[in-house]
Amino acid sequence: MLAQxxxxxxxxxxxxxxxxxxxxxxxxxGMVFMKSMMTGIMHQMIDNGIRTLTGHVQVHKRGYFxxxxxxxxxxxxxxxxxxxxxxxxxxxxxxxxKVPGVVSNARHSSGIVIVGIVPEDEARVSFxxxxxxxxxxxxxxxxxxxxxxxxxxxxxxxxVGKKLVLTSQDARGNISSGGYRIVGIFRxxxxxxxxxxxxxxxxxxxxxxxxxxxxxxxxxxGPHADQAPRLRHRLESRIDTQTYEVMTWKxxxxxxxxxxxxxxxxxxxxxxxxxxxxxxxxxxxxxIAVYERFRELGVLRAIGxxxxxxxxxISIEAVxxxxxxxxxxxxxxxxSVEWLHHVGGINLSAYAASAEQMGFPKIIVPLxxxxxxxxxxxxxxxxxxMVNLYPAVKAGRIPPVEAMTxx
Amino acid sequence: xxxxxxxxxKKTYQQGKVAVDALRGIDLSVDRGExxxxxxxxxxxxxxxxxxxxxxxxxxxxxxxxxxxxxxRLKSSQLADMRLHKIxxxxxxxxxxxxxxxxxxxxxxxxxxxxxRSERLKRSCVIxxxxxxxxxxxxxxxxxxxxxxxxxAVARAIVSEPAIVLADEPTAxxxxxxxxxxxxxxxxxxxxxxxxxxxxxxxxMVMERAQRIVLLRDGMVVDTVIxxx
Numbered sequence: 054m055l056a057q058x059x060x061x062x063x064x065x066x067x068x069x070x071x072x073x074x075x076x077x078x079x080x081x082x083g084m085v086f087m088k089s090m091m092t093g094i095m096h097q098m099i100d101n102g103i104r105t106l107t108g109h110v111q112v113h114k115r116g117y118f119x120x121x122x123x124x125x126x127x128x129x130x131x132x133x134x135x136x137x138x139x140x141x142x143x144x145x146x147x148x149x150x151k152v153p154g155v156v157s158n159a160r161h162s163s164g165i166v167i168v169g170i171v172p173e174d175e176a177r178v179s180f181x182x183x184x185x186x187x188x189x190x191x192x193x194x195x196x197x198x199x200x201x202x203x204x205x206x207x208x209x210x211x212x213v214g215k216k217l218v219l220t221s222q223d224a225r226g227n228i229s230s231g232g233y234r235i236v237g238i239f240r241x242x243x244x245x246x247x248x249x250x251x252x253x254x255x256x257x258x259x260x261x262x263x264x265x266x267x268x269x270x271x272x273x274x275g276p277h278a279d280q281a282p283r284l285r286h287r288l289e290s291r292i293d294t295q296t297y298e299v300m301t302w303k304x305x306x307x308x309x310x311x312x313x314x315x316x317x318x319x320x321x322x323x324x325x326x327x328x329x330x331x332x333x334x335x336x337x338x339x340x341i342a343v344y345e346r347f348r349e350l351g352v353l354r355a356i357g358x359x360x361x362x363x364x365x366x367i368s369i370e371a372v373x374x375x376x377x378x379x380x381x382x383x384x385x386x387x388x389s390v391e392w393l394h395h396v397g398g399i400n401l402s403a404y405a406a407s408a409e410q411m412g413f414p415k416i417i418v419p420l421x422x423x424x425x426x427x428x429x430x431x432x433x434x435x436x437x438x439m440v441n442l443y444p445a446v447k448a449g450r451i452p453p454v455e456a457m458t459x460x
Numbered sequence: 461x462x463x464x465x466x467x468x469x470k471k472t473y474q475q476g477k478v479a480v481d482a483l484r485g486i487d488l489s490v491d492r493g494e495x496x497x498x499x500x501x502x503x504x505x506x507x508x509x510x511x512x513x514x515x516x517x518x519x520x521x522x523x524x525x526x527x528x529x530x531x532x533r534l535k536s537s538q539l540a541d542m543r544l545h546k547i548x549x550x551x552x553x554x555x556x557x558x559x560x561x562x563x564x565x566x567x568x569x570x571x572x573x574x575x576x577r578s579e580r581l582k583r584s585c586v587i588x589x590x591x592x593x594x595x596x597x598x599x600x601x602x603x604x605x606x607x608x609x610x611x612x613a614v615a616r617a618i619v620s621e622p623a624i625v626l627a628d629e630p631t632a633x634x635x636x637x638x639x640x641x642x643x644x645x646x647x648x649x650x651x652x653x654x655x656x657x658x659x660x661x662x663x664x665m666v667m668e669r670a671q672r673i674v675l676l677r678d679g680m681v682v683d684t685v686i687x688x689x
Binding site for chain 1: 511514516517536537540541543544545547548549551555557558559560564567568569571572573577616
């Protein structure tokens with residue numbers, strides 16, 4: 054009956070109830086929608102990072118991560134091959150040579166990472182297999198073929214069919230170079246990727262760098278990023294960890310990992326700011342409601358309603374408001390996210406340069422997980438009840454005689 | 461046997477820096493089943509006596525015993541319990557909960573007493589029929605006349621069969637015909653259920669029906685009239 058009474062009390066002044074309800078809806082939407090945006094951005098950043106050659110797990114010779122030079126190559130041994138063959142069927146991998154070098158043509162030169170790949174393996178592990186927008190992807194017969202990014206092609210004023218020269222230090226410490234013809238141009242999420250990587254065949258890279266059958270890294274992709282630690286343990290149990298190091302994407306992309314942690318903290322600050330704004334409205338509304346019903350609450354006390362029942366009644370009114378506001382705020386978030394999915398996300402390409410510096414994708418597509426509702430919803434509900442205790446306790450302390458003479 | 465006993469009751473209000481003596485030593489005993497009126501001019505202390513008997517206000521000096529219990533020693537929550545179980549209130553301006561229907565207003569007190577819903581509903585319907593509102597149970601206060609609202613207030617006051625009903629000028633806002641009907645109803649409830657009724661009133665009609673009229677002036681009992689009618 055108290056719940057029913059509280060519900061009816063709310064609708065005594067519908068306009069006021071609607072105004073405070075709207076503020077709770079907007080507050081909840083602000084929290085959950087921002088969380089969805091952050092989740093979307095983080096998901097895209099992680100996905101971009103993983104697809105841009107990072108994978109879920111990498112195996113290197115110990116020392117390569119800090120100094121990715123030709124000095125830390127690893128022999129493509131039989132043990133390594135056997136270990137890979139024993140992995141579950143949903144884990145794919147790619148062997149690579151990855152060394153810093155210089156790309157040049159007649160007019161331009163630029164620092165670059167030379168990546169030697171096995172085309173069919175690499176296509177399953179990273180973005181490059183589906184990123185070619187001009188020309189074609191590398192095939193086993195492209196001994197002197199090279200793939201470069203759109204930005205680099207623009208910068209070098211070059212195109213498919215033209216030649217480029219790659220130069221790097223070889224395994225003997227000498228400078229080696231080779232001429233390669235552009236077979237394809239790829240597009241990546243970030244301009245830095247398009248300008249920073251050039252792909253050639255693994256045997257071509259090994260030949261140019263005089264490194265025999267050695268490789269720089271082994272990149273593995275499992276069914277899900279969350280399973281990376283398990284995959285790492287499995288690999289570590291099979292290889293000599295004194296010689297090799299196995300790293301997950303979180304260790305390989307420390308900047309993104311740190312960003313995720315900072316954003317998590319930022320979200321709580323954002324929740325707190327929104328909640329403080331919302332709580333002023335809530336407390337003010339409930340205080341007005343209490344003062345408007347001052348006489349009535351006094352009468353209730355006179356007929357035997359104890360303070361704690363009055364506190365409960367006012368609290369239930371706040372809980373109704375909060376539950377309605379939270380539910381509608383969640384619904385509004387769901388509708389906003391669905392709409393943004395429908396229109397293809399928020400296009401930041403006009404600000405791409407600055408966005409890219411921050412590691413943001415060009416198009417932000419928010420991601421809404423039901424589990425992401427729990428913290429902001431609990432935050433609003435719990436703290437909403439807490440701040441409402443002030444008007445509720447005030448109502449519970451109304452002296453009956455004073456209230457009944459109140460006009 | 462006395463159901464309410466006031467001994468040397470004094471009440472002083474502080475109005476700013478001025479102390480106002482509302483009651484200057486009231487001695488009054490009300491027997492179980494009495495139908496008694498406290499009469500007197502405005503400011504004589506009628507409502508203050510009722511408020512103190514109902515434990516709504518703090519006493520300055522003296523002692524009030526209700527149904528064998530010295531209420532001046534009770535804590536706020538114990539007073540609320542006492543009001544809930546032993547006292548029914550009828551106010552001058554009805555004071556029903558506007559968002560509850562007639563039957564819900566009557567049910568409300570029993571809900572606070574922890575009586576199950578089916579029992580509450582049954583008793584509320586019976587009592588509303590007794591006060592002549594059997595066909596208006598679902599109406600909210602705003603949809604009823606003053607007399608009908610006051611009858612709901614009477615039903616609310618007596619539904620849990622309290623020992624005492626304290627009625628503060630219950631007919632003041634009613635026309636004479638409605639007031640008379642309400643008084644007849646309360647007199648009948650007093651007779652049939654043995655509930656003690658204590659009124660504060662200016663109304664001659666109430667005084668005519670009271671068994672005893674206690675006249676107050678300036679916070680003191682100045683006379684007591686036993687009504688022969």
